[in-house]
Amino acid sequence: MTEDRTITDRQTQWLRGVLDLAVLATLQSQGTTYGYALIQSLTEAGILDLKGGTIYPLLARLEQEGLVSSEWHAGDGGPGRKYFTITPSGRATLANGSAGWIDFAASIGTILRHSNTTGATP
Amino acid sequence: MTIRKGAKPKLAVYLDNLLLQLRLREVPGDRIGQILAEVQTHVADTGLDPVDAFGEPGEYAATYAAQTPASRPARGWSHVWLRDLGVFVVGTTACSAVIVGVLQLTGSVHVTARLLGMWLAAAAVGMVVFHGVLGPLMARDTAGSLKPRTFTSRFMVLGGLAMMAGVAVVVLIGLLPTGPTLASVPGLGLAAAGLLAMFALVRHLSGDRVVDPRG
DSSP, X not given: OHHHHHHHHHHHHHHHXXXXXXXXXXXXXXXXXXXXXXXXXXXXXXXXXXXXHHHXXXXXXXXXXXXXXXXXXXXXXXXXEEEEEEOHXXXXXXXXXXXXXXXXXXXXXXXXXHHHHTOOOO | OOOOXXXXXXXXXXXXXXXXXXXXXXXXXXXHHHHHHHHHHHHHHHOOOHHHXXXXXXXXXXXXXXXXXXXXXXXXXXXXXXXHHHHHHHHHHHHHHHHHHHHHHTTSOOOBHHHHHHHHHHHHHHHHHIIIIIHHHXXXXXXXXBOOOOHHHHHHHHHHHHHHHHHHHHHHHHXXXXXXXXXXXXXXXXXXXXXXXXXXXXXXXXXXXXXXXXX
């Protein structure tokens, strides 16, 4: 139980540095979508426990940086929704960031695998 | 603005508290409208408790304040002091001008140079008291830690001081010996200038309206 908790805490820390890329990637693959649908997609992809209090401020920051654009559309009988779209600048950032993350993750993977195979006790 | 409130009273209370917390952190009005609408839509979509989905209103507002340039306390103390002083002087002068102007029109009082001097001294003392004592007390956030002072909280204090100064002017009029009169200042002009200044101040302070992006 404690070990599971530690893993979840670690994932939260890892996610902090890469959630923006995951959001941009989801927007690129899905096209225009709204906040709750984005959370559902990320949850289905394995990013658990994402909350509105995390995703909307992140989307606001990405919009401030010009990486996504947004527009409000009226809903069918319900309240209007804010739809987000990745911009060309967002696509470029995603391409660069993805390459950097993949290289970084590969380096860490190599280190961890090396420690597993040479994990001799003194 | 009209934020459409859902049937759940809890959401309505949450939106009210969030609006207040965002205002206290000087997040721009148009941005506040977007944030409130997002919360309302998300809660309608998910059926979640707003606190579970977004955290306490103060915490959620702080997230936006941290990323909104206009809400950051980036300005130096001298700027804050000058801005406060400007608002205080305009507000207090406007209140006093209206009162004294009307009294002059009715012929019941002569404004004296000494009286004006005393009022300015009182205003200066008020600024020191405000910054030194009241400002830090009002700047405490819900967690109890000191936060940068907000214009809203400052203005609440300034408004109170301005009203007290206006009352003080009226009281002092009856106590001071008559000095050189400012009879050349027509009471009507004084009252009109005061009203104009108050109108401009109110308009300036209420310019940043919260607008629902859904129309």
